[in-house]
Amino acid sequence: MSLAPPNNSVTKMEFDFIRQFILERSGIALDANRMYLVESRLGPLARRRQLNGISEVVARLRAQRSGDLALAVVEAMTTNETSFFRDVHPFESLRTTLFPEIIQQKGRVDLWCAACSTGQEPYSIAMVASESFPQLLSQKKLKILATDLSTEVLEKARSGRYSQLEVNRGLPAQLLVKYFKRQGRDWHISDRLKDAIEFQQTNLLTVRVAQKMDIIFLRNVLIYFKEDNKRRVLTNIRQALRPGGYLFLGGAETILGLDAAFETVRIGRTLCYRLK
Amino acid sequence: MNALVIDDSTAMRLILRGILQDLGFEVSVASDGLEGFEMLPQLAAKLNVILVDWNMPNMDGYAFLRQVRKDKAYRKIPVLMVTSESDIKKIQKAFAVGASEYLMKPFTAEALREKLELVGVLG
Numbered sequence: 001m002s003l004a005p006p007n008n009s010v011t012k013m014e015f016d017f018i019r020q021f022i023l024e025r026s027g028i029a030l031d032a033n034r035m036y037l038v039e040s041r042l043g044p045l046a047r048r049r050q051l052n053g054i055s056e057v058v059a060r061l062r063a064q065r066s067g068d069l070a071l072a073v074v075e076a077m078t079t080n081e082t083s084f085f086r087d088v089h090p091f092e093s094l095r096t097t098l099f100p101e102i103i104q105q106k107g108r109v110d111l112w113c114a115a116c117s118t119g120q121e122p123y124s125i126a127m128v129a130s131e132s133f134p135q136l137l138s139q140k141k142l143k144i145l146a147t148d149l150s151t152e153v154l155e156k157a158r159s160g161r162y163s164q165l166e167v168n169r170g171l172p173a174q175l176l177v178k179y180f181k182r183q184g185r186d187w188h189i190s191d192r193l194k195d196a197i198e199f200q201q202t203n204l205l206t207v208r209v210a211q212k213m214d215i216i217f218l219r220n221v222l223i224y225f226k227e228d229n230k231r232r233v234l235t236n237i238r239q240a241l242r243p244g245g246y247l248f249l250g251g252a253e254t255i256l257g258l259d260a261a262f263e264t265v266r267i268g269r270t271l272c273y274r275l276k
Numbered sequence: 277m278n279a280l281v282i283d284d285s286t287a288m289r290l291i292l293r294g295i296l297q298d299l300g301f302e303v304s305v306a307s308d309g310l311e312g313f314e315m316l317p318q319l320a321a322k323l324n325v326i327l328v329d330w331n332m333p334n335m336d337g338y339a340f341l342r343q344v345r346k347d348k349a350y351r352k353i354p355v356l357m358v359t360s361e362s363d364i365k366k367i368q369k370a371f372a373v374g375a376s377e378y379l380m381k382p383f384t385a386e387a388l389r390e391k392l393e394l395v396g397v398l399g
């Protein structure tokens with residue numbers, strides 16, 4: 001028996017539909033040249049759901065714009081790329097400057113990782129604390145709130161299990177052997193680090209965090225938003241930060257011209273923003 | 277910037293050399309620890325980093341590393357182990373004799389770049 005494989009290339013009309021759909025649902029604006037991304041992400045999704053290629057995914061979304069398939073498409077299309085100690089310097093600045101400063105001021109640190117993806121970022125922060133300020137962990141004086149839109153990445157983040165390819169990336173091997181156990185081909189992170197982190201599903205466009213944070217990591221997620229949604233996200237973020245608190249963005253991101261409530265601060269080799 | 281790649285696999289030497297050249301390194305290669313060690317007197321002065329495999333004939337990466345760390349002239353050169361050994365005990369052993377970083381095969385180009393950043397030869 002021979003089955004013709006479903007066609008996984010995407011037409012211009014289908015791509016435009018997906019783009020608009022993702023924009024409405026997540027606020028993320030896909031570049032016009034991201035057709036390959038739609039193909040590489042939604043092709044496998046169609047196969048898993050035994051749909052006849054991307055065309056059928058699109059047809060079903062047109063018929064029903066919410067529900068299970070809609071959620072899966074949004075999740076598949078929002079990029080989750082991350083690594084341990086991504087860009088190194090933001091984590092250095094916690095160690096050299098911000099953790100000491102905040103510990104001295106109030107004896108504890110409240111930090112929010114606002115788009116934590118599969119968890120490498122909050123775990124890296126917990127490792128910085130454990131290495132340089134062990135009392136933060138042993139006395140439970142560090143609370144990391146780690147959130148993301150995607151339930152799939154959060155599930156992985158919570159599990160604390162990483163493949164060899166993932167632990168190879170950005171993670172000093174001395175920390176690997178100290179904080180991970182190998183099980184089969186996977187590496188499992190220690191419960192001690194997990195205990196400092198609370199994972200939660202949230203949408204940055206609508207989130208309200210009651211607590212006032214000392215530090216917020218909002219890295220490599222603003223790039224996906226258009227101007228008006230960027231403002232919305234930044235408003236939500238600002239409300240969760242205490243005066244004098246610090247905001248970190250990704251290397252290619254800036255809030256210049258978007259929000260005058262922040263001033264730029266240079267710490268070592270990284271730039272961050274302080275709420276006035 | 278200059279790098280020395282020591283690996284008994286021709287394919288691996290090519291891969292590592294390719295990635296390092298893309299990152300702006302000039303690359304010398306050796307096919308085992310002994311050959312690599314014998315190249316050091318010539319190279320050491322301008323060498324920024326050594327990448328060395330673990331399992332090789334003649335002199336393996338572990339023995340090579342010990343030799344390098346014993347020698348005043350070479351002691352400070354960052355050495356990155358690039359190997360398919362992924363046992364925690366092995367990794368600890370490598371650090372105990374002075375490895376600067378440790379990368380497990382298989383790896384991606386980004387992973388190598390990030391390790392080089394960690395040992396301070398990039399970024």
Ligand SMILES: C[S@@+](CC[C@H](N)C(=O)[O-])C[C@H]1O[C@@H](n2cnc3c(N)ncnc32)[C@H](O)[C@@H]1O
Nearest residue numbers: 080081082115117148149150203204219220221
């Ligand atoms: C590229 S990852 C960044 C991960 C990490 N912060 C880093 O810098 O490595 C972007 C993450 O943002 C999440 N995301 C996208 N839109 C979001 C939204 N509206 N609300 C919350 N998270 C969102 C995605 O699910 C993805 O995991």
